[in-house]
Amino acid sequence: MAHATTLSVGERTHEEGQQHPIRLYLVVWGWLFILSTGSYLVDYFGLHGYLRWSLILLFMILKAGLIVAVFMHMAWERLALVYAILVPPLVVLVFVAIMMLESDYTLLTRLVFFGGAS
The missing domain is CATH 1.20.5 (Single alpha-helices involved in coiled-coils or other helix-helix interfaces)
Incomplete structure (x- = not known):
């Protein structure tokens, strides 16, 4: 246990695992909900052609980016x-x-x- 007392606070945090505030996850879940609603509204309003597929792909890429960055910890x-x-x-x-x-x-x-x- 003598080794643990010689570690700095940052090293102990890294050793135990990095913790992120719950607010970050709630904000990301909120954005995922908003982007999913936007994707649903594209179908609800009956958009067609390139506009429809562009919006669907945009929402899909934004949601995938959020998930990879935050939930898969790629941002860190x-x-x-x-x-x-x-x-x-x-x-x-x-x-x-x-x-x-x-x-x-x-x-x-x-x-x-x-x-x-x-």
Whole structure:
């Protein structure tokens, strides 16, 4: 026990586990509720097209960001760990976007080569 008395207050807190105020979690739950309500209202008001999907994706990304940052404690992790977790999905999204752009060109090439349905 002599070792515990030589530790500073910050080191003892880190050793026992980091505690966050309950107010932080209540605020995040409130924001999650507000964002979920917004997502529901997109369907309730019958929005269509790009506006609908843009709003749904925006609400989804904001909710996922809050959950990852606070409940998974990413906001308090080292930057290297954050990059290790967040960069690979972003790279996959870039590759998906490239494939979507390439698919139009591939379809056009096939229509020209095979004569299309004209």
